[in-house]
Amino acid sequence: MVELPQNISALVALLSGQGWKCWLTGTTALRALGADVHIQQQEMLSDASPEKCVELLALISELGQDSKLSLESLSGRTLEETLAQRGVTINGIAVTPDGATVDPFEGTAHMQARQIRTIEAPDLAFRKNPILLLKVARLISDTDYAPSSDVRRYALRDSGNILDIEDRGRHWGIQINELLQRKFISAALQWLQDNRVLGFIMPEIAAMVDFEKSCSAHHKDIWDHTKQVTQKTKLELVVRWAALCHDIGKVWTRTVTRNGKVHFFRHEEHGALLFESIATRFKLNTKLSYRVAYVIRHHSRVNLYRSDWTDSAVRRLIRESEGHLDELITFSKADYTTKRQDRIAEMQSQISDLESRIVTLSEEDAKVPPLPSGLGVAIMKNFQLAPSPLIGELKRLLETAVESGELPERADDALYLGWLKDDPACVERISSAGGQT
Numbered sequence: 429m430v431e432l433p434q435n436i437s438a439l440v441a442l443l444s445g446q447g448w449k450c451w452l453t454g455t456t457a458l459r460a461l462g463a464d465v466h467i468q469q470q471e472m473l474s475d476a477s478p479e480k481c482v483e484l485l486a487l488i489s490e491l492g493q494d495s496k497l498s499l500e501s502l503s504g505r506t507l508e509e510t511l512a513q514r515g516v517t518i519n520g521i522a523v524t525p526d527g528a529t530v531d532p533f534e535g536t537a538h539m540q541a542r543q544i545r546t547i548e549a550p551d552l553a554f555r556k557n558p559i560l561l562l563k564v565a566r567l568i569s570d571t572d573y574a575p576s577s578d579v580r581r582y583a584l585r586d587s588g589n590i591l592d593i594e595d596r597g598r599h600w601g602i603q604i605n606e607l608l609q610r611k612f613i614s615a616a617l618q619w620l621q622d623n624r625v626l627g628f629i630m631p632e633i634a635a636m637v638d639f640e641k642s643c644s645a646h647h648k649d650i651w652d653h654t655k656q657v658t659q660k661t662k663l664e665l666v667v668r669w670a671a672l673c674h675d676i677g678k679v680w681t682r683t684v685t686r687n688g689k690v691h692f693f694r695h696e697e698h699g700a701l702l703f704e705s706i707a708t709r710f711k712l713n714t715k716l717s718y719r720v721a722y723v724i725r726h727h728s729r730v731n732l733y734r735s736d737w738t739d740s741a742v743r744r745l746i747r748e749s750e751g752h753l754d755e756l757i758t759f760s761k762a763d764y765t766t767k768r769q770d771r772i773a774e775m776q777s778q779i780s781d782l783e784s785r786i787v788t789l790s791e792e793d794a795k796v797p798p799l800p801s802g803l804g805v806a807i808m809k810n811f812q813l814a815p816s817p818l819i820g821e822l823k824r825l826l827e828t829a830v831e832s833g834e835l836p837e838r839a840d841d842a843l844y845l846g847w848l849k850d851d852p853a854c855v856e857r858i859s860s861a862g863g864q865t
Contacts, residue, residue, distance in 0.1 A: 430460045430527045435488060435497050436470055440525045442484050448476040451507065451522035451530065453500075453514075455570050460523045463539055465571045466611035469496040473510060473522060478503055508532050515553070515560045516567055517545045544568065544575045551578075554586035561590050561625050562603035568619050569610035575619065583623040590628050600629050601710030608668040614659040617672075621651075629709075632702045633672065635679045643682065647690040650675045653765050660762035666716065667758050670723035673703045674763070700725035722752050723759055730760040731775075733782045742785050743793070757783060798830040798837045799823060799844065806841040807848070811863035818861050822848060 430452070432440065443450045452460050454471035474481055478501040485499050502510050507530060511520040517535040529536065533547050544567055546553040546560065554561055561583055564575060575583065593599050607616055620626040627634035636651040658671040677699030678692040685691070700721040707717035729745065746753060757779060764775055803826075804819050813819065826844050829835040835847060848854045855865050 430523060430525060432525060433470065436472065436525075438491060439472065439484060439488050439497065439499065442487065443474055443476060444525075446476075446480075448474050448480070449524075450474040450476075450499075451524055453511075453522050454519055457521045457523040458518060458539055458571070460527070461521070461529070461536065461539065463571070466569075467496075468570065468606070468610055469498055472497070472499045473502060473507070474499055475502050475507075477501060512547055515547060515557060515563055517547055518571070518573070519567065520547055539573075542571070542573045544571075544573050544579060546579055550576075550582040553579075554583055554589055558586070558589035558593050559599055559603065561587060561623065562600070562607070562620075565616040565619050565625075566603060566607050566610065569607050569612045569616035572612040572615055580623065583625075587624040587628060590625050597709045598711045601712050604629075604710065605665060605712075608658075608672065609663050609665055611663070612659075613668070614655040617655055617658065630706055632676045632679075632706060636676065639679055643684065643690065645684045645688040645690050647682075648765075650678055656765045657762050662758055662762075664755075664758065666719045666723060666755050667762075669703075669716075669720040670727060670755070670759050671762060673699060673706065673720070674724050674727050674759070675699065676702050696725050696728055719752065719755065722750070723755050726752070726756060727759055727763065730756050730779065730782065731763065733778055735778065735781050739785075739789060742782070742789055746786060746790070753786070796838075798827050800838050800841060803841055803844060806845065810845050811848075811858050811865060813858065813861060813863040816861065818857065822854060822857075825851075825854065 436452070436456075440450055451457075451473045452471070453473050454469075455463075455465045455467045456471045458465045459467055476484070481499045481501045485497065488497065500510075507522060511522060511530070511532060514520045517533040517538045519535070520531070520533040521535040521539070522530040524530075538545050544564055546564075548556060564579070564583070567573065568575070590596070590600075607613065610616070617626070621634065621637055633654070636654060638649075639651065640647050640649050654672060654675055657674070658668060661667045661671045675695065677695035677697070681692045681695040681698055683691050683693065703721055703724055704717065706712075707720070712720075726749070729749075733742075733745070749756060761776075761779055764772065766772060804823060807813065807819055807822055808815065826835065826847065829847065830837055835844065848858070849865055858865050
């Protein structure tokens with residue numbers, strides 16, 4: 429018997445209660461068979477009609493049990509016919525809720541060997557179904573399994589077929605969005621580079637590969653850096669896209685000084701511009717595209733923080749980040765590839781300090797001021813005082829009186845002005861400053 433998550437158990441009960449069969453598929457089936465794989469979405473098949481599948485998923489949703497769950501109908505096909513359309517042998521496995529395995533393409537053996545093989549002969553698979561080039565990448569990012577040698581060979585040969593897909597930009601975008609939300613992203617990106625698909629669909633990113641070798645002065649391998657940073661970021665689509673594209677502007681902005689120092693001035697802005705081209709090509713959601721471009725354009729700002737920044741500087745960062753500060757900080761936590769532990773500790777400490785100050789200042793700024801706005805002007809006008817530190821000192825005395833309960837919060841100006849007139853110490857300070865009481 430397979431140990432099922434609560435949402436799948438609920439769906440199985442609904443299906444079996446109405447006489448329908450169901451199977452676990454995809455990475456859900458692999459997990460049921462004991463594989464240590466990442467599951468982005470729970471996948472199931474059923475012989476129920478498409479309409480019934482939609483109806484039951486809606487019911488599961490009403491019960492609050494629909495978390496990342498899909499249910500595909502056989503739609504009159506046999507189970508084996510449906511599994512044959514899944515492209516890869518380890519995706520062609522179905523497991524019943526009681527643990528029985530349907531495996532017409534030897535996917536279980538390939539799972540145990542941690543290998544990715546196509547159901548169709550590999551010399552035909554990528555010609556008949558070019559989107560499989562990206563689906564293999566998704567499986568790599570889910571499982572960290574390696575494509576077999578013949579799959580690698582024919583994927584490289586047929587990679588140009590990725591251009592033949594109808595409405596290709598939209599399909600590319602769907603697949604890359606899915607890819608970026610999975611665990612083993614670095615291996616999947618390298619697969620796309622090795623078989624040249626990356627160069628066909630995102631030449632802006634492929635241009636980073638071996639870019640450092642074209643320069644007489646030494647600088648880091650930005651392709652390797654990009655893979656590492658993307659791998660380290662949280663599985664959040666905005667931050668993953670930003671990590672993938674944050675350095676693409678460096679290819680066009682590199683300069684070398686006379687003493688051999690390398691700079692990439694304004695690569696952030698140019699990178700955001702290049703990403704906008706990718707977003708248009710992939711037909712990405714407008715809101716997603718804007719957020720990603722913002723993080724790319726400003727991704728260096730958080731790393732500029734130092735503990736000696738004034739509160740005003742931190743508030744300026746909060747204000748100018750326009751609601752994107754959490755994403756900028758999340759990205760910055762991954763944007764380093766140094767192996768020096770002292771440098772890592774320093775960067776982590778700086779970001780932690782910044783986060784702490786942001787929380788403190790945000791809490792302070794969220795508090796409703798105890799005194800009405802414009803009271804400082806009223807004090808100057810009433811007592812005929814010029815602008816000076818004394819105005820702030822008098823307001824702080826009033827705030828202390830409010831905190832102690834001696835005065836109410838946010839009352840009329842006249843109440844606070846009267847309190848100042850009645851306090852001998854305040855009268856003396858006002859008179860000493862040339863004011864009139």
